Amino acid sequence: xxxxxxxxxxxxxxxxxxxxxxxxxxxxxxxxxxxxxxxxxxxxxxxxxxxxxxxxxxxxxxxxxxxxxxxxxxxxxxxxxxxxxxxxxxxxxxxxxxxxxxxxxxxxxxxxxx
Numbered sequence: 634x635x636x637x638x639x640x641x642x643x644x645x646x647x648x649x650x651x652x653x654x655x656x657x658x659x660x661x662x663x664x665x666x667x668x669x670x671x672x673x674x675x676x677x678x679x680x681x682x683x684x685x686x687x688x689x690x691x692x693x694x695x696x697x698x699x700x701x702x703x704x705x706x707x708x709x710x711x712x713x714x715x716x717x718x719x720x721x722x723x724x725x726x727x728x729x730x731x732x733x734x735x736x737x738x739x740x741x742x743x744x745x746x747x
Contacts, residue, residue, distance in 0.1 A: 635658050635659040636738065637655055637736075637738045641741055642742045642743045645745055646746070646747050647745055649718050653713040653726055654711070655711040655712070656708075657710070657735060662706060665734070666686065666730065667683065667684055667728060669728050670729065673721075673723060683731060688703075695721075696715075700716070723745050724743060
């Protein structure tokens with residue numbers, strides 16, 4: 634079964650930065666549109682950003698101008714650079730293919746707090 638592993642989360646103060654990574658198994662990664670999601674406590678999982686196989690990106694309004702999604706197809710890895718972090722960005726961040734073909738990983742916890 635194809636899998637993803639998220640990493641790079643942590644505790645950061647408001648205004649700080651983190652870079653998340655998503656490592657994918659298998660040989661189809663380069664063909665897939667990939668997505669970052671997040672789930673805040675007590676809330677449903679929501680889409681944060683997506684990137685097509687060709688590198689076209691889309692962002693949720695609440696992260697535009699602050700987050701940057703990218704990918705390295707040679708390394709089967711996707712990234713999320715998060716700048717100007719806010720307490721509202723706190724949550725568990727997950728990655729998957731847009732049709733969720735990978736088994737869900739455990740996610741990586743991001744906590745923004747002073």
